[in-house]
Amino acid sequence: MSATSAVPLLRRLTPGRWAALAWCAGLLFTVLLRIRLPGQEQAEVFRGVVFLRWDGLTMLALATALALRGSSLLGRRPTAGLGHLLAAAVVGSTPLGVNAIPLAQYLAVDVALYAIAAARPRKESERAVLLAAGVLLGHLGVRLLSGWSVGTTTALAVLSTTCVAWLLGRAAHQTRSHTEETRTRAAERAVTDERLRIAREMHDTVAHSIGIVALQAGAARLVIDKRPDLAREALDEIEAASRETLAGLRRMLGALRTADESAAPADASAGPPLPERPGLADLDRLAETTGAAGVRVAVRRVGAPRPLPPDLDLSAFRVLQESVTNVVRHSGADTCTVTVDHRDPDVLALTVEDPGPGPGRAPVRGGGRAGTGSGYGLVGMRERVGLLHGEFTAEPRPGGGFRVTARLPLPSGATPA
Numbered sequence: 001m002s003a004t005s006a007v008p009l010l011r012r013l014t015p016g017r018w019a020a021l022a023w024c025a026g027l028l029f030t031v032l033l034r035i036r037l038p039g040q041e042q043a044e045v046f047r048g049v050v051f052l053r054w055d056g057l058t059m060l061a062l063a064t065a066l067a068l069r070g071s072s073l074l075g076r077r078p079t080a081g082l083g084h085l086l087a088a089a090v091v092g093s094t095p096l097g098v099n100a101i102p103l104a105q106y107l108a109v110d111v112a113l114y115a116i117a118a119a120r121p122r123k124e125s126e127r128a129v130l131l132a133a134g135v136l137l138g139h140l141g142v143r144l145l146s147g148w149s150v151g152t153t154t155a156l157a158v159l160s161t162t163c164v165a166w167l168l169g170r171a172a173h174q175t176r177s178h179t180e181e182t183r184t185r186a187a188e189r190a191v192t193d194e195r196l197r198i199a200r201e202m203h204d205t206v207a208h209s210i211g212i213v214a215l216q217a218g219a220a221r222l223v224i225d226k227r228p229d230l231a232r233e234a235l236d237e238i239e240a241a242s243r244e245t246l247a248g249l250r251r252m253l254g255a256l257r258t259a260d261e262s263a264a265p266a267d268a269s270a271g272p273p274l275p276e277r278p279g280l281a282d283l284d285r286l287a288e289t290t291g292a293a294g295v296r297v298a299v300r301r302v303g304a305p306r307p308l309p310p311d312l313d314l315s316a317f318r319v320l321q322e323s324v325t326n327v328v329r330h331s332g333a334d335t336c337t338v339t340v341d342h343r344d345p346d347v348l349a350l351t352v353e354d355p356g357p358g359p360g361r362a363p364v365r366g367g368g369r370a371g372t373g374s375g376y377g378l379v380g381m382r383e384r385v386g387l388l389h390g391e392f393t394a395e396p397r398p399g400g401g402f403r404v405t406a407r408l409p410l411p412s413g414a415t416p417a
């Protein structure tokens with residue numbers, strides 16, 4: 001088995017299995033210390049009177065059973081699992097003829113303490129480490145009260161490893177909590193930024209429509225007496241622009257909640273300047289500018305293009321623009337395909353696919369392809385599509401590469417942008 005294939009296997013091991021492996025390793029080490037190995041004149045440690053007798057072997061077997069049972073309970077009932085492992089450490093030390101619980105019998109306990117401290121609440125982990133320390137100190141106390149010799153330094157060494165295992169587990173717990181909190185805040189900030197961007201774009205759309213209404217109203221007022229036919233045409237334009245603007249406002253503002261006005265908007269696109277209110281008609285220009293950045297974009301239009309409301313046209317372009325930007329930044333691919341499907345009269349389907357890294361190229365690590373690294377462009381796209389009551393997916397392709405799809409429902413009676 002190669003090193004690269006062994007790493008995922010190790011990651012799949014549960015804390016209970018790690019504890020079981022630690023107990024078996026400690027038991028093997030205990031046995032090796034008490035037999036004469038090749039090259040040695042005698043064993044490293046005196047093996048005790050009962051070590052190889054039936055009663056000693058019975059206690060070792062009982063301790064192993066307790067350890068394996070505790071390991072199986074560690075994931076579901078951590079405290080009960082730790083209790084079984086502590087009992088196994090005490091029982092397993094009895095036939096060894098030692099004056100304190102050896103470190104080898106406490107390895108599984110240390111693994112359990114680390115797992116509890118890393119995954120469970122602080123109070124529960126504190127109770128676990130106090131229980132482990134209490135068993136060590138209690139074992140010494142029983143020997144002292146019985147008048148037997150006590151291995152104080154051995155107990156202190158084992159206690160030190162117990163504290164270190166707990167501290168490492170707490171550090172892992174805090175690191176994980178901080179990472180999750182940072183990721184959550186970044187995702188929330190990405191959603192807020194996208195909403196603010198949508199609100200600004202909607203403001204520009206409404207301002208443009210109101211400007212048309214004002215101009216047409218002024219023209220109608222000037223000619224209403226002399227040329228009523230021209231005034232009627234102006235009123236028709238006013239009605240169409242007003243209805244379209246109201247429809248767009250209902251679609252967006254009905255779902256868009258209040259965002260933090262003080263947040264700095266994130267500009268996900270890094271390409272050359274595009275029109276102030278771009279739409280799907282600007283896809284060829286987007287492909288041209290992206291090609292200059294080193295990624296060739298093939299634009300496919302399926303079905304007869306249709307006129308779209310301004311807000312839908314703008315949102316469709318933004319989704320494609322962000323997807324192409326992700327290909328440039330994170331995929332390592334040198335080409336991608338953008339498909340705009342007009343065949344369904346009720347839905348506009350958008351797809352962006354890339355084949356993955358080309359020869360001599362590699363994907364950028366820590367990017368936003370899956371929304372799990374430092375980039376949150378997919379979060380913004382999902383929010384934008386969701387506000388339009390559409391469907392959004394972003395996933396790896398079966399043959400390699402990545403695919404982003406969006407399906408935007410079209411309002412009935414859509415008018416030209």
